[in-house]
Amino acid sequence: MSYIKSKKKLEQGGIDRVYFLHGTQTFLMEDITQQVIAKAAVEQENVITYSLLDTPLELAVEEAETFPFFGGKKIVIVQDFFFVTSQKPEGKIEHDLSRLERYLTSPLPESILLLVSPYEKLDERKKITKALKEHAAVVDCAPFDAKMTEEWLEDQAREKGFQFSGRGKEHLLERVGPQLLLLASEIEKLALYVGENGQVDEDVVALLVARSLEQDVFALLDLAVKQQAHEALLLYHDLLKKKEEPLKLLVLIARQLRIYYQVKELTRRAYSQKQMAAQLKLHPYVVKLASQQAGRFEDRQLLTLLKQCADTDYAIKSGKVDKVLGVELLLLKLASASIQHA
Structure with missing residues (x-):
C-alpha cells in the first residue's frame, strides 16, 4: 500500500x-x-x-x-x-x-x-x-513520483486548511524541489501566512519561500535557455553576493547539462520518465523538469557545452581566467547555444 x-x-x-x-x-x-x-x-x-x-x-x-x-x-x-x-x-x-x-x-x-x-x-x-x-x-515509503508529490501537497494543504492555486503548487516545487522534509517545513510557513481557507499562489510562494542552491542553478540555466542572458547574469551575481563559490556553481551547471543529455538519450530509447528516474537515480520531478528543457538543445550542443564546462574548470584552476569571469562567459555561451537551436 x-x-x-x-x-x-x-x-x-x-x-x-x-x-x-x-x-x-x-x-x-x-x-x-x-x-x-x-x-x-x-x-x-x-x-x-x-x-x-x-x-x-x-x-x-x-x-x-x-x-x-x-x-x-x-x-x-x-x-x-x-x-x-x-x-x-x-x-x-x-x-x-x-x-x-x-x-x-x-x-x-x-x-x-x-x-x-x-x-x-x-x-x-x-x-x-x-x-x-x-x-x-x-x-x-519509496520516493514519490511527480503525481504522488502533487497529491501529497494537496493533502498537506487540506490538513492545514488552505488551498494551492495550480501555479502556486508548481512554483513551490520549482523553488524547493522534491525533498518532502523541506516541503513540509515550507507548508507550515505558508499555512500560517495565508490563514484558514486562504490560498497559496505564485506570489505568496515567491514572497516566503527561498530557492535551494540546486533550484537556483536550475533557474540560472532556465533563464539562459530562454535566451534571457541578462537576467541569468543578474541571478549569477546574486548568488555570488550570497557567498556561493563560482567553482561549485560550475559543477552544478555541468551536472544539470549532463542530466539533459542523459534524458535526451533515454527518450530516444523510449524510456518513460519513471524509468529514467530509476536509471539515473533521480527524483521523477527532476526528470520531468529536465525533459522540458532538454529538447531545446541538440546532442552536439550539449556535448560542446559539457566540454566547455571542463575547459572552464581547467582554465580557472590553472589561473588562466578569473573564476567569476569564467562562469559568466560559460553562461553567455549557453544562451548562445540555445539561440542557435531556436
Whole structure:
C-alpha cells in the first residue's frame, strides 16, 4: 500500500496490529509512525523503541506480546529491520526470526508493532518478506513520483486548511524541489501566512519561500535557455553576493547539462520518465523538469557545452581566467547555444 493510501486509512480510523514500513524516505516512515501513535491514542510511556543493531529481535517481540503495564494500547517500534533485505549489518547479535513469524499469525490486540526497514530494495524470495506481505499492513515509503508529490501537497494543504492555486503548487516545487522534509517545513510557513481557507499562489510562494542552491542553478540555466542572458547574469551575481563559490556553481551547471543529455538519450530509447528516474537515480520531478528543457538543445550542443564546462574548470584552476569571469562567459555561451537551436 502506498504511503498516501495508508495515511488516508489511518485518518478514517483504520488501525492495523502490525505495520511494515519500507523504503528510503525516513520522513514518510516517521510521519506514519506518529499518525499511528496519535490515532491509537497511545500514551508516550507505552511507546517502546528498539534497534536491531543493538537488541535481539525476540526481545522486541516479547515486548509486543506483553500486556501494557499502564493499560490501554502499546506501540512497539523496531528500527533497522534488515531481515527483508540482502544486507548483513555489522555486529554479532543473534536474532530469533521464528519468534516474529509466529507472532505475525496471532498478534496481541492490545499491541501495535511497527517494523521499520529503511532500505531501498526488498528481497522478495525471503520467507519473512512473504509473511509480512500476508499478515502486516505494508507501507511503501519509496520516493514519490511527480503525481504522488502533487497529491501529497494537496493533502498537506487540506490538513492545514488552505488551498494551492495550480501555479502556486508548481512554483513551490520549482523553488524547493522534491525533498518532502523541506516541503513540509515550507507548508507550515505558508499555512500560517495565508490563514484558514486562504490560498497559496505564485506570489505568496515567491514572497516566503527561498530557492535551494540546486533550484537556483536550475533557474540560472532556465533563464539562459530562454535566451534571457541578462537576467541569468543578474541571478549569477546574486548568488555570488550570497557567498556561493563560482567553482561549485560550475559543477552544478555541468551536472544539470549532463542530466539533459542523459534524458535526451533515454527518450530516444523510449524510456518513460519513471524509468529514467530509476536509471539515473533521480527524483521523477527532476526528470520531468529536465525533459522540458532538454529538447531545446541538440546532442552536439550539449556535448560542446559539457566540454566547455571542463575547459572552464581547467582554465580557472590553472589561473588562466578569473573564476567569476569564467562562469559568466560559460553562461553567455549557453544562451548562445540555445539561440542557435531556436
